[in-house]
Amino acid sequence: MSTGTVAGHAEPAAEPSAGPAVQGPAHAGGALGAVALPPRAERAERAQAAAERLRPAGIDAVAVTWVDNAGIARVKAVPLAGLVHAAEWGIGAAPCFDVFLADDTIVTSRLIGGPTGDLRLYPDLDRLVPLAAQPGWAWAPGERYTQAGTPHPGCQRLFARRMTGAAAERGIGLKAGIEVEWVVALAGEPQEEPRYPTAGPAYGMHRLTDLSDYLRELLRALDAQGLTVLQVHPEYAPGQFEVSLAPEGPVEAADTSVLVRQTIRAVSARHGLRASFAPVVEAGSVGNGGHLHLSLWRDGRNLARGGPGPHGLTAEAEGFLAGVLGALPELLVLGSSSPAGYLRLVPSHWAGAYQCWGLENREAALRLVTGSTGERATAANAEIKCFDATANPYLAVGAVLAAGLAGVDQRLALPPEFSGDPAEAGPGTVPRLPASAAEAIAAYRKSAVLREALGEALYEAVLAVRTAESEQYASATPEQLVAATRWRY
Template sequence: MGTMDRQQEFVLRTIEERDIRFVRVWFTDVLGTLKSVAVAPAELEGAFVEGIGFDGSSIEGLARVYEADMLVRPDASTFQILPWRGERPGTARMFADIRLPDNSPSAADPRSVLRRALGKAAEKGLTFYTHPEIEFYLFEKDLSSSGEPVPIDQAGFFDHVPQGAGHDFRRAAISMLETMGISVEFSHHESGPGQNEIDLRYADALSTADNIMTFKTVVKEVALERGIFASFMPKPLAHQPGSGMHTHVSLFEGDTNAFYEPGAPYQLSLTARRFIAGVLKHAPEISAVTNQWVNSYKRLWGGQEAPAYICWGHNNRSAMVRVPMYKPNKGASTRVEIRSLDPSCNPYLAYALVLAAGMRGIEQEYELPPEAEDDVWNLTDRERRAMGIDPLPASLDHAIHLMEESELVAETLGEHVFDFFLRNKRAEWAAYREQVTQFEIQHYLYRL
């Protein structure tokens, strides 16, 4: 039995002062689907101290039937009032940690997986910061006569569309995010019709993962208010760009950027170079998590500038890992951009594995391979092989086989999450493999 701390007392006081009638406690299942349970304010003090009991066996990957009893413990530091639920009476939300009945962390909680990875880095004096660039499509509510999604516009990269639905949408979504304390750095129209990007400001990885889950909810809420819908599907339209979640990462020792070394090539420290080497080496085996759906590999291998090859480069947008241009006298901004992630991933698990891969490179002193200076997409397979540039997995099936053999992924996720995730992905691949697609009908039905 615990006692209340100052943050929890602040939450209870704010709920009373702001006339909050419902508090939604959020958490995710292993696949990254947001879950929610509403708690009456009168029950919240008990939830802080004792947790809220629920049947974990009913949630994807959280527990087996014979170990179903679990608790959610609200994290008072994540308290925010939900602006789309009206002013009074109001609704708020908090993220929660999943606990076992003895109050120990659940091995199946994605938030706990990331906490463990961050804890290992913290033991070495390092804090992991992330900054995601999240792409998504906006579609009309109704499908076309052929059953295809209809983008809300036909604009392109950085296009300014006066009185355009996308422009108004981004303004409303950003206002709502900032009302909730989530800072936005940039936003713009992306390359595809109806495709948009909103970039969240740098934060520690756990806060970023919480912010991504909130971001997706806000984007969908704002879209519904406008009679349209938002999709984070990695490749919703053939022959159009897929949606990625490029993430800028860095490690700090206290207030010092561990990735920065004045005078080094691209100002990258040895720590940064080894981190990049770790991410590159382990990229294939973590792909089933960073790119977790069948459709993810249609983004990676569907053209349109997706990072399908394992290499790094300075300001090279064809590379899987890009080192942005250094800003003079801004050593704190030195970072690397990982371009393979897509927004369908569970951000808690994905960031845990990116960090684990980078830390493995630091700990085992991996050597960074030569930089890719060419446009990797335009090289031939023979040229890429000669340069030592390997491809990312070509399908979810390929990614599953690589993950199955990975000691790094098993150790980082823990046995429970590792086993469940693989079972789920094998089932997804088996179900997909049974399908007869429209492509097959068009190409083979009348030919054979």
């Protein structure tokens, strides 16, 4: 549950800096485009400079992460002395990780799966940073290529970069931010029910006081890693907190969400605590969201302001949001990955369970945020409330861009907005979003936009993972489902 944070969505830079250079146009369709690796000599030179910078800081090893289709961050690590080789030649990573489930069961899909084959995982040196709460370690997100050096069609980060490039081809720049909610509990056995270190009330100063040293160390660690925190506060559920970061480009925002969660885990461990980002930590309670904020820009202008559409939306912004709103049932497959997410997505819990939009409406799945009078030209953005932290953030942002750009291309218009709680509007008045993974999967199967944008290999790998997990937990009680996923995320 979140009150939502109004982020200052300042104008994005003309050219994103993170990730290997994008050479040539990026396409909106399933084609990989030209997300080519820079020359090997250039990668080696930059890695050598990075290693020389990190060595005096006491860094011994670099963790390189990617996020699989179940929403789990996986990792390969190299000693600092091996960073240059990793940048030159990549780190071996089997393609079967694309069909891992959250409990580490391995399935298969038509184009990805099985024991044969290998990929190369390349660290993004632009995001390489020492981990402030893990002394001796640095971190970088990774991208996966084939052994021949061509983009892996199942790489989720490359997908997000292609969709960002597709927006740029239309002259649209984007800023994004992903809210991070978590529940902190006392460390215990792997399947133990959570025991909370604070009994403070929802949003209460009591809770912040109880854990002030913990939160202060977290803020210091995030700052040391170059991240700009907008706010941190207690949330609604027992032991629950939220941190909001400054908006960035879509790929960078996804990177940051991975880094923030890793930092929270590390700081928690140093305080004898553990963190859960699962959508529901106790059955029947309010859960953790992973709300995605987006703003669109053209020529230095926020497209959410100064237009003829509702609340000043330009035609492009309205088309984008209409495309996203219409695609929310299938987008849930990418934005709420686990079957446990549907235990959170219930009416009257500010989770966005209904397929509607509204100005500052926290029950609508799509909330328009304008900000205070005087700052709206920079602050106005849209929030997708039905997403949670089981999502692979690269898939989530990339798929939202694909749906939104389709709405721009088709010049869609938003339906009438809804004010208030849709649950009180009467049966059938406002469409309910899928109430189960199976319902969302059925919508995903029908989506030509997502199939084209993801490409067949990634589209089918996601489908295989979602279908397997849906079947895996089809007969589970809410308590069993929560217990199975509570400490996986």
